[in-house]
Amino acid sequence: MEAALELIAEKGFHGAPMAEIAEKAKVAAGTIYTYFESKDVLINELHQELEKRITFEIQENFPAFAPLRERFLYLFGKVLQYFLKHPLHFRFLEQYYNSPYGISLRRERILGKSEGQTLLMDIFEQGVEENIVKKFPNGILASLTFGPLFFLVRDHTLGFINLEEPLLEQMAEACWDAIKI
Amino acid sequence: MEAALELIAEKGFHGAPMAEIAEKAKVAAGTIYTYFESKDVLINELHQELEKRITFEIQENFPAFAPLRERFLYLFGKVLQYFLKHPLHFRFLEQYYNSPYGISLRRERILGKSEGQTLLMDIFEQGVEENIVKKFPNGILASLTFGPLFFLVRDHTLGFINLEEPLLEQMAEACWDAIKI
DNA sequence: AATAAAAAAATGAACATTCATTCATTAATG
């Protein structure tokens, strides 16, 4: 799975043939099929594994009873830092969500909000209720938050931008400005 | 090129074999090679064509001498409307930029700002100078603008969200809130 | 206008390559 992650993150699904994944993992090509029924299964399990790790790391130390703005900035920072720390995870997930694999999954995700998303959705809903956050549907508020975040991380992992510490906090605050009234 | 656009936008680069492109275009497979040296060339020319159309349409009626905020909202709206009107173009470009094709191109794009981008960069630079816009690098300001936009359009073209008129304007204003001081 | 010759374009079967997957065989483990 690690070998697959690296290859796919760097070269995309089609730059990662099973033979190369096997080579990188120092096993024979056929061995992979002892543990994964197919390439699709391998990729889907890899995706699940990454999601699990991310949601775990984000919920860690979450200041559940802090003011709205603080909770928002915390979440934003955590997600941002996670991806900056694990650029390969980001690249892989990006590939995944833009492929047929991810799209059906995404549909479910949007309707029945899963864990990890819940934290943010709660912030939005409470914010709207208390007249702190603009009265938008959750999807729009999420786009105002994650849109810039993903956009930037992408450029960063590709080496186009260098994100420094003070800038990150200012970014988070700018996104808060976008959603607050 | 039209057949390629449709297939690639709907099923990705790898769901669009030359044989199918040819079939959709009602020519034989070999015929494509009279006009395009290879699949790569076809794809790159298609990309250039789309970029040309978009930059043209965006610059049309641009209120070059209006106040900053107005110019920003105009640009934002134009880009948004273009993609909502041409979902296939959006899907294609999204594929393109997330593939090896687009990444090298992107590098150039970020350094030497090309046409179309210039309009927005001018707004940013003037805004920073006049203390209307937050003092961020252009890349960050761009992410605060295009990040949410692309994010939303993606969900819209995939049929997850329905973007209505009044919402669009509010979105644009929210993004302005993100970059303004 | 009519015809012939030449050039250009279209065709699609054949080719070469890539790649996921299988499986008979060998090695490792309990």
Added chain:
DNA sequence: CATTAATGAATGAATGTTCATTTTTTTATT
């Protein structure tokens, strides 16, 4: 000895590209 795992060559399907052949269009000649 039995069971499980690993191996990697072989398989077959998919796909980009080529090219000899056919069809269409253009040009030249009568």
